[in-house]
Amino acid sequence: MTQPTTGVPTTGAPATEITAEARRRRTFAVISHPDAGKSTLTEALLLHAHAITTAGATHGKAGRRGTVSDWMAMEQARGISVTSAAIQFEYRDSVINLVDTPGHADFSEDTYRVLSAVDAAVMLVDASKGLEVQTMKLFDVCRQRNLPVITVINKWDRPGLDALALMDEIRTRTGLLPTPLTWPVGVAGDFRGVIDRSTEEFIRFTRTAGGATAADSDRVPFEVAATEEGEAWVTATEESELLGEEGQDHDEATFLANQTTPVLFAAAVLNFGVQHILDTLVDFAPAAEARVDAAGGHRPVASPFSGFVFKVQSGMNASHRDYVAFVRVCSGQFRRGMIVTHAASGRPFATKYAQHLFGREREVADEAWPGDIVGLVNASALRVGDSIFESEPVEFPPLPMFAPEHFRAVRSADSSKHKQFRRGIDQLDHEGVIQVLRSDLRGDQAPVLGAVGPMQFEVVEERMTHDFGAAIRSESLPYQIARRTNRESAEILGHDRQVEVLMRSDGTLLALFSTPWRLRNTVRDHPELMLEDLAAGA
Ligand code: GDP
Numbered sequence: 001m002t003q004p005t006t007g008v009p010t011t012g013a014p015a016t017e018i019t020a021e022a023r024r025r026r027t028f029a030v031i032s033h034p035d036a037g038k039s040t041l042t043e044a045l046l047l048h049a050h051a052i053t054t055a056g057a058t059h060g061k062a063g064r065r066g067t068v069s070d071w072m073a074m075e076q077a078r079g080i081s082v083t084s085a086a087i088q089f090e091y092r093d094s095v096i097n098l099v100d101t102p103g104h105a106d107f108s109e110d111t112y113r114v115l116s117a118v119d120a121a122v123m124l125v126d127a128s129k130g131l132e133v134q135t136m137k138l139f140d141v142c143r144q145r146n147l148p149v150i151t152v153i154n155k156w157d158r159p160g161l162d163a164l165a166l167m168d169e170i171r172t173r174t175g176l177l178p179t180p181l182t183w184p185v186g187v188a189g190d191f192r193g194v195i196d197r198s199t200e201e202f203i204r205f206t207r208t209a210g211g212a213t214a215a216d217s218d219r220v221p222f223e224v225a226a227t228e229e230g231e232a233w234v235t236a237t238e239e240s241e242l243l244g245e246e247g248q249d250h251d252e253a254t255f256l257a258n259q260t261t262p263v264l265f266a267a268a269v270l271n272f273g274v275q276h277i278l279d280t281l282v283d284f285a286p287a288a289e290a291r292v293d294a295a296g297g298h299r300p301v302a303s304p305f306s307g308f309v310f311k312v313q314s315g316m317n318a319s320h321r322d323y324v325a326f327v328r329v330c331s332g333q334f335r336r337g338m339i340v341t342h343a344a345s346g347r348p349f350a351t352k353y354a355q356h357l358f359g360r361e362r363e364v365a366d367e368a369w370p371g372d373i374v375g376l377v378n379a380s381a382l383r384v385g386d387s388i389f390e391s392e393p394v395e396f397p398p399l400p401m402f403a404p405e406h407f408r409a410v411r412s413a414d415s416s417k418h419k420q421f422r423r424g425i426d427q428l429d430h431e432g433v434i435q436v437l438r439s440d441l442r443g444d445q446a447p448v449l450g451a452v453g454p455m456q457f458e459v460v461e462e463r464m465t466h467d468f469g470a471a472i473r474s475e476s477l478p479y480q481i482a483r484r485t486n487r488e489s490a491e492i493l494g495h496d497r498q499v500e501v502l503m504r505s506d507g508t509l510l511a512l513f514s515t516p517w518r519l520r521n522t523v524r525d526h527p528e529l530m531l532e533d534l535a536a537g538a
Helices: 015-024 039-053 068-078 106-113 133-145 163-174 222-245 252-256 276-283 415-431 455-466 489-492 516-525
Strands: 025-032 086-091 094-099 121-127 148-152 177-180 181-184 191-195 201-204 260-265 305-316 323-331 340-343 347-350 352-358 363-364 373-378 387-391 406-412 435-438 449-450 474-475 479-487 500-504 509-513
Touching: 015 025, 015 094, 025 106, 025 133, 025 276, 039 086, 039 121, 039 148, 039 276, 086 276, 094 276, 094 406, 106 133, 106 305, 106 516, 121 133, 121 276, 133 163, 148 163, 148 276, 163 177, 163 222, 163 260, 163 347, 177 222, 181 222, 181 260, 191 222, 201 222, 252 260, 252 352, 260 276, 305 415, 406 415, 406 455, 415 435, 449 455, 455 474, 479 489, 489 509, 509 516
Parallel strands: 025 094, 025 121, 121 148, 148 260, 177 260
Antiparallel strands: 086 094, 181 191, 191 201, 305 323, 305 387, 323 373, 340 347, 340 387, 352 363, 352 373, 406 449, 406 474, 435 449, 435 500, 479 509, 500 509
8 A cells, every 4th residue: 555755646636736735835833921912913914814815815715704703703702712723824825824822831731732733933022021931931842843933023112122132132042043034213112113124125114003914015215214214214224234244134044943033023913014924934934844753754745645633622612512633734635535544543534524723613624735734523533642644654753741740639529420530531631631640549530630730720620520521529739740750660669658650641650749859859869760851842
C-alpha cells in the first residue's frame, strides 16, 4: 500500500496541486498576556474576513453562510472565548487559518497544543505595559517550538512606553532582535501614524473606527508627511534610520529561524494596523511545509494525507453531546469520507463527519489541504496528540504535557454513579482538560487530578456534573511540585510518607512534593534517585 513519498497518491489530488494549495496557506495563532487586545484583534480580523465575504470574493462553496458575526455575538454574550477552534478566510491570494487560543494562563497547556498546530504566532504587546508574565512565557514556548513570531505593539493610540525602549526590552528579555516594519510618528498618546519602513510612506492614523480597511489605507507620500508632521516626522525618520544602522531591518531568513521578530505598531480597537498584520502574514510568514515526524524524518506536504489531533472538545452542540477532534492537516488532500488509519491503534477510521469549524457554526468540510484545520465529529477514538494518515504511515511527535502544579483527589459524590464517574474522568483525560494520576493505594475510583492552573478544576467540576451526570467531591492535596521518576526510585520514595508517587495515564510516573524544600532534602538524602524536571513542554 505504501507509495513513494513524493509520488502521486492513488486517490486525491496530484502532488503539484497539493503543493500549490499548501503554499497558499498561512496558519497562525494570536497570543498575548490577558488584556493586551487578543479578542479585539481577532474580532478585527474576523470583520476583515467578513468584509471579504460580503464583498463577494470567491470564498469556498456557494451558499456559505455569513457565520462570522453570529459567532462573535455568541462569544461576546458569553464574554469569554471557550468553544472556538479555527476560522478560515481568504486574503489576497492566500488562505488564512486563524487558530484560537484560550486567553487565561490557567489553560496554557491548551495554548501550547495550539502552538504545535500553527506555523507562526502573532504576539500582542500592550504599549503601556511592555512584556508581561504571560508574554514572556509565550515567547519562551515559541522559541522551544521554533515558531516565527510577528510582534504587534497594540494600543498605540493611548499613552504608552517609548518605542525605542520597547524595542530594547524585547531584545534584552526575549533574545529576539526586533525588526520594525513600521515605526510610529508621534509618541503613544499623540499618535500621528506610522512610517512603512519598506516603502517609506506615511500611514496616517485616523480615529474613524469602522470599515475593515479604512484606517490602513490612508497612505501619504514621504514628502507630504515631512511638511505636515514637522518635528514628529523628523524624530521618527531619524529613529528609523538608526534602527537600520543597527541591523534592525526585516530579514526573512533570521525571522524564519526565530532569531528576529518583525514589529508592527497598531491600535486594534480602531482597526489601525490590522490589514498590515494580514499583509505581513502573507508576505513573510511561512506556508504549510514538511513536518517533522516522531522518527525525526520529514513528512513532505505532497505525500498522502496525514494530520494530528491537537484539540478535542465535546458538548459543542447543545442539542446532543458530541465529540469533535480537531486535526491539523500536515500533508496531502483531506477528502471527506476518506478512510484514514489511526496511528495509535492501527485501526481504520472513517471521516464521514468532517467539518470546518467556524466558531460554533459548522459547515461540512469536503476537502482540506496542508495547514488547514478540520473537525472530525464523533471521533471518540481519537485523543489529543494522535496521528492519522492515509496509505503511507506516519506518526507525529507526541504533544508534550506541562508539569502540573495543583493536585486534587476526586471521587464520585454519589457512590452509585461509579460508571458515569469513570467515563467522565476518562473523557476529560482524552480531551486533555486535566491530567489524571492513579495509584494502587488510592484505587481506581479515587484518582488524583493534576492541573497547570486551578481554573481547570472548575471546568472538570462543571463538565462532570452537567455532561456526565456524575458530580464529584474533591479534596486539595498539599503538593506543588511534580518530578518524573522511574520504578526503582518510586520504590525508595514509597518509604517517604511525605512524597507520593502516582502514574499518569500516559504511563509517566510522577513523584509529588509539597515544597521545594522537601524536594531538595530528598535529592540530598538520595542523590541516586531519578527525579527529572518536567519543564513546560517537557
Ligand atoms: P484580551 O484579554 O487580550 O483578549 O484583550 P481584549 O481584546 O479583551 O482587550 C482588553 C481591553 O483593551 C478592552 O477594553 C479593549 O477595548 C482594549 N483595547 C484593545 N485594543 C485596544 C487598542 O488598540 N487601543 C485601546 N485604547 N484599547 C484597546
